Amino acid sequence: MKLVTSWGRLRAEPHRVVFLTDPDCVRNLLSRGPYPGLAHGMARSYGDVCLNPGGTLWVTTGLDHFIAFDDNTGRLVCEAGVLLRDIQRLAIPRGWMLPVTPGTQLVTVGGAIANDVHGKNHHVRGSFGDHVLSLTLIRTNGEIIQCGPNERPDWFSATVGGLGLTGVITQAEIQLRRVDGPWLDTETIPYANLDEFFWLADDSEADWEHTVSWIDCITGGGGRGLFMRGNPTNVEDRQAPQRRKLTMPMVPPVSMVNRLSLRLFNMAYYHFKKWQPKRTIMHYEPFFYPLDNLFEWNRMYGPKGFYQYQCVIPREVGQDAVQALLKEIARSGDGSFLAVLKTFGNRLPLGMLSFPQRGVTLALDFPNHGDRTHKLFERLDAIVREAKGRLYPAKDARMPRALFEAGYPSLAEFMKYRDPGISSSLSRRLMGS
Template identity: 75%
Template sequence: MSISISSWGRLDATPHEVHFLSDRKSVSATLASLHPGLAHGNGRSYGDVCLNPGGLLWKTTGLDRFIHFDDSTGLLRCEAGILLRDIQRMSVPRGWILPVTPGTQLVTVGGAIANDVHGKNHHVLGSFGDHIRQLTLARTDGSVIVCGPDARPDWFSATVGGLGLTGVIVDATIQLRRVAGPWLDTENIPYTSLDEFFHLADESEAGWEHTVSWIDCMSGTGKGIFMRGNPTDAGPRPVPSAHKRAMPFTPPVSLVNGLTLRPFNLAYYQLQKLKSGRGIAHYEPFFYPLDNLLEWNRMYGPRGFYQYQSVVPRQGGHEAVAAMLGEIGRSGEGSFLAVLKTFGNRQPIGMLSFPQPGVTLALDFPNKGEKTLKLLARLDAIVQEAGGRLYPAKDARMPRGLFEAGYPQLAEFLKFRDPGITSGLSRRLIGN
């Protein structure tokens, strides 16, 4: 069936032929008879990594079953189309939790592996791929590859962070982490400069598992709110009710604009400053604050938005982040969903995994056409000069040269690419 599909950035909606996968035992036969195509999970990537414009998508959300869970070891085997949310809601009451999750739990296991997603605790537990013990990969030639850190590790390294280009992930075995309950001991700390941010980040690494900050990219001073947390045994207490709301429609123009940005950022900073200090938080609002506003991507209007996430090495990271904030301030463009955090000193598990030691800045920009693209090109130059790279899961327009410079293992990765798989991103950055 032909369906118009867009990614989370809503930059456009293009026709796709969609085939729904629901039986993991028949995936390899389906791929062998129905390709070229691309696996598509819940569509929460921002750019074209999850799209195959004008082509075929194998929809994986029907592969949503738990296969086996060992309550004594926390080892979970599940199909790749299951949402992280459903794993958390099954496992947390049993005393286990996913060790690493991104800023939304509405992503599939397959998507989390293919993009090697990271969370707020990279300096402690790395990225999602670090906790995969085995996965099953179906190829379009009909073959099936079972791989993991200790079995065919080259295939595993290519597939984790491999952007869905090595095959279709059918199922995965994940090592969950023991927890006392759903609670975290948290602290919010206002900061007024990048110097303060880096001091807080360094100071927090040893004693805090989760660290992240919101930064006011329009202030010109680098002020923001630093948030940190540790799992804790808070005992029995009422779970806060989730007041989920939805953006009911797409406004005719972006609600994120020059009239709203500065007042919003100022108000948000002042509100969070009033809430500064220690507290106990449930894991869902701490890890996934935006999941309570469904369809929040509509607020950017009919033209959608670009998300831009970079990582630059720690040496020179302060200067690179300051330069990016300066460009954003001068442009008059801006973001109120601006996140600044550091990655730990550990090497990525996947050949094309995004996290690397350094500092990462993520921002959303309403699509204003050429004006926005010129700003992003100036940010590209800063990132490339600093020896950094962009996150393909968030990207819709990265130049090929920046991709090749940022991912030096690309040539090795291409040995494992499935010739029957293609995406908008692969055609743009790698070629057919």
């Protein structure tokens, strides 16, 4: 047994760890148990979707081989433990890129599918699952299921965004998108309030592929922030920047994220960025993955760890609900250095439990202050529930079951595809098993 934690570092609990390295042996290993088991990648999920305390973790990072890549069509076949970082490094020099990528490239393909991750371009390219052409799923009873949008689409819809609960993904075929290189033409625009944010978001959808904003969560709910947008661009004879990789060397005895540091950081960050050049050419890594340059950054929250709270609110009530959320957060004095506000496009969720839906999403990190933090979450939950929104399971560690059931109306249909030999801390908390 080995102590394992997730990215939020809220607790470390014992797991039986089994490393998967040979795809030909996965079926036999899964059928042996012991159950319950769960596929586990890089543990970049913030909450307990990747944990199975007292049970088995089938670690997939050893399934890290590229199987085939077509330079002409951009179709990539790879094992599920391949990192998004390695796909980008393989594909971009050949004129291709992942169509959708989350805020870190240090996640596995299997994890990206199981959580149907999204990026800054949902209004243009949807979520990660929209670009998966097929996948191989192995069940604990030994059944092997090949599925995709046009092959056993019900299994595909259950598995994309299915939180790893339908089986273990071992292989996938992904359609990449054509690019001229690793560069983006970017623009950063300060905004003073939510009216300006929503105007910028709407105005940018037609001409900008990537849109996202940082929002100051400390200023009494005023909603000032920095709106960032970007498009892939062709730049000749430009060297990629040499980014110095830093590491948070230790876990401090108390959280470095507190009311004083938040106020000082947010004020300095807003004014510094406000007076910087607004239009610039950026390499894809700092634009897509700003935190990947600081390894183990999650340590800064101290020994008690942290929560991330990410919700999506339907667009019709989005502005009022986000305003209410920001007021509650500002009143609490807690919050995040990197609070993210962005809009999702008018697309139906691909998976039965996929998080993205048309609306606006707000994501913040909160230091774990125990009961004080949970009481704040209860107030935020009430706003999300009234707005008919939902929380992101990949980021969650404490969502009430009633809020999960209300936010994911296809849950009953999804349960038909559950693998009885697979369970997680999240599934036991929100689904009962």
